[in-house]
Amino acid sequence: MNDFLCPKCREHIRVGDNIIFKVKNSRKQSGILLLSSQIGNYTSIKHPSFEIRNGEYLEFFCPLCNAPLMSDIHKNLARLILNDEKGKNxxxxxxxxxxxxxxxxxxxxxxxxxxxxxxKYTYFKIGEQFKKYF
Ligand SMILES: [Zn+2]
Structure with missing residues (x-):
């Protein structure tokens, strides 16, 4: 099973089948959001009292060190480190x-x-390091 690490503190944020995040919605309310650790599975779990709306921009944070996970490629994209079964990052x-x-x-x-x-992101200016792939 793949492990997922915070790029900042390098601690594990996958627990079981889920990756654990702290998120902030556009009304500045914070909550815990669980996303599936399977890439391509967009199932999410949260408490019903924490409201998120379709199309809303969420800020993702590491639940351990609180670092924002926003990537330097595009503000809409968050970044994590995937550590696979062979130990490759x-x-x-x-x-x-x-x-x-x-x-x-x-x-x-x-x-x-x-x-x-x-x-969608192939049409954005997403930074030189990534652009060469498209
Ligand atoms: Zn962290």
């Missing part, structure tokens, strides 16, 4: 927009793309 980018299904996994040489909305 890759970067995983996913959309912070509620309901937007786009995930990119890259080892710096190749990119694996998942999600129905992933194509």
């Amino acid at each position: 890759t970067d995983v980018y996913f959309s912070q927009i509620v309901g937007e299904q786009s995930t990119f996994e890259t080892d710096g040489e190749s990119v694996h793309v998942a999600g129905a909305d992933a194509g």
